[in-house]
Amino acid sequence: MEKENRVIPRILVISEVKKNHILPVTFELAGKAAELARKIEGAVDVLLFYDRLDEPVDSLFQAGADRALLVEDSRLGLFNQEIAVKIGLEVLRRYPAQIVLAAATTSGRTFLPAMAAILHTGLTxxxxxxxxxxxxxxxxxxxxxxxxxxxxxxxxxxxxxxxxTVRPRTFPKPVPVQRKGAVEQLELPESCFSSKIVPLSHERISDDYTNIQDLDVVVTGGKGLKKPENFALLEKLAKLLGGGVGATRPTVEAKWIDYPHQVGLSGKVVSPKFYLAAGVSGAVQHLAGMQTAEFIVAINKDPEAGIFKIADIGLCGDLFEILPELIAALEKERGEGR
Ligand SMILES: Cc1cc2nc3c(=O)[nH]c(=O)nc-3n(C[C@H](O)[C@H](O)[C@H](O)COP(=O)(O)OP(=O)(O)OC[C@H]3O[C@@H](n4cnc5c(N)ncnc54)[C@H](O)[C@@H]3O)c2cc1C
Structure with missing residues (x-):
């Protein structure tokens, strides 16, 4: 009897839609939320707000969500922090949740702390x-x-x-399970869509934008590269392997390469199938961004370098000898060599 009257604790995942598609991190969060919900005998809601969505929401249920709460409005094209906060708060008022999760993307990092401050609650x-x-x-x-x-x-x-908030790629994308869920199309009051902020456009501050988080192969260079021109070696290798170039924080700070390439605690978390680190010492802050990679190769001339502790293959030697050899071997294999 007591069990029947029990209010089911709910976990709300606030998702993001970009270019009319649900961001992959939403599925990672829905999967983790489902795991947590099982432990508290709860249920998972996913909130999506957008001006247009070009994919069905069924995949959210397959990832672990029990209910999709949808807010569709033509004014939701460009991200507006104030509106996102108002929508989040209104949805929480209607559908109280014990736990709220959002992606630690630029948007999530903006609207969730604002919501937490208004609700006088904590946020990690x-x-x-x-x-x-x-x-x-x-x-x-x-x-x-x-x-x-x-x-x-x-x-x-x-x-x-x-x-x-959780950074993309922190949790694995759940294996889809055939299951259904409820879809609720929400009508929110006009006040939720009014804002003093008028976003005119969103532009990238760097032309060199590579989303290394989406790649299966990431080859990263550290200070051991000695000078910016030497990133060309890694670019060549990345091209041959069909991947992208990552970087450590000091190389970004020295302006050898742009910030979107930075891997680590204050950069991106990557989880590729293959990760190569050349001239990277393996500081904990760097490892925080790549240690979930499936296979790690490290090149370093210092046998004591920390990166060797987590590498599947460690090549102790000079990267200026090893990288050109690796590139030549790959070119030969692909018939592009000299
Ligand atoms: C709050 C905070 C956040 C941080 N966030 C990040 C982050 O997001 N990402 C990040 O990377 N760091 C981050 N850092 C910095 C981090 O602590 C390290 O300083 C940094 O990762 C070191 O970068 P590195 O490996 O390129 O340089 P170094 O530590 O200088 O290592 C260079 C390595 O290259 C090797 N080497 C030199 N020459 C050669 C050669 N010819 N052949 C082979 N090997 C060679 C050396 O043996 C050495 O191990 C953060 C630090 C703090 C405090």
């Missing part, structure tokens, strides 16, 4: 792990702290909802 940004504490049912939010040197697990014991 850039979580690398989420779990449920068995004794209390509280959300355990784990993330690197103190410059990545320790992993902190944070709880929100008294305020609700418990809020967290």
């Amino acid at each position: 940004a850039d979580c690398t792990g989420l779990d449920i504490e068995p004794e209390t049912g509280l959300l355990l939010q784990t993330r690197p702290a103190i410059g990545g040197n320790v992993m902190a697990t944070i709880k929100t014991p008294t305020h609700r909802p418990q809020m967290a």
Whole structure:
């Protein structure tokens, strides 16, 4: 009897739609939310707000969602922080949730903290792990702290909802399971769409934009490359392997390469099938962005370099000898060589 009257705890995943498609991170979050929901005997809602969506939402159910809450409006074309916050709050008012998750993308990092501040609750940004504490049912939010040197697990014991952002590729994309869910098309009040902010356009600040998170092969260069021109070696290798170029923070700070290439704690998290690190020492802050790669090859002349600890193959030697040899061998194999 008691069980029948129980209010099902809900987890709300606030998703993002870009170029009329659901961002892949939504599925990663829905899968993780479903795992958490099983532990609290709860259910997962996914909120999508957009001006146009060119794909069915069934894939969200296959990833673990129980219900899709859809807000469609022509004014939702360009991301507007104020409107996103208003929509999030209105949806939470109608569909109270114990836990709210969003992607730690530029948008998610903007609207979720604003919502948390208005709701007077806590938020843990850039979580690398989420779990449920068995004794209390509280959300355990784990993330690197103190410059990545320790992993902190944070709880929100008294305020609700418990809020967290997670960077894309932190959790694996769930294997689709055939299951159905409920779809609710929401009509929100006009006030949700009014804003003092008028977005005129969104433009990339760099022409050199490569989304290394979407690639199966990432070849990364560190300070061991010595000068910016030497990134050409990695570009050549990346082209031969059908991948992209990653970089460590000092190379980005030295303006050898643009920020979208940065891998690590303050860059992107990548999880490719193949990751090569050349002239990279393997600082914890760098490892935080690539240690989930399936196969890691490291080239470093220092046998004590930390990167060797997580590499599947470690090549101890001079990258200026090894990389050209690797490139020549690949070119020969593909008949493009001299
Ligand atoms: C809060 C915070 C956030 C950070 N975020 C990031 C981040 O997102 N990403 C990131 O990468 N770092 C980040 N860092 C910086 C990080 O701590 C390291 O300083 C950085 O990763 C080191 O970069 P590196 O490996 O290119 O350089 P170095 O540590 O200088 O290593 C260069 C390596 O190249 C090797 N080498 C030199 N010459 C050769 C050669 N000819 N052949 C082969 N090997 C050679 C050397 O042995 C050395 O191991 C962060 C730091 C902090 C405090």
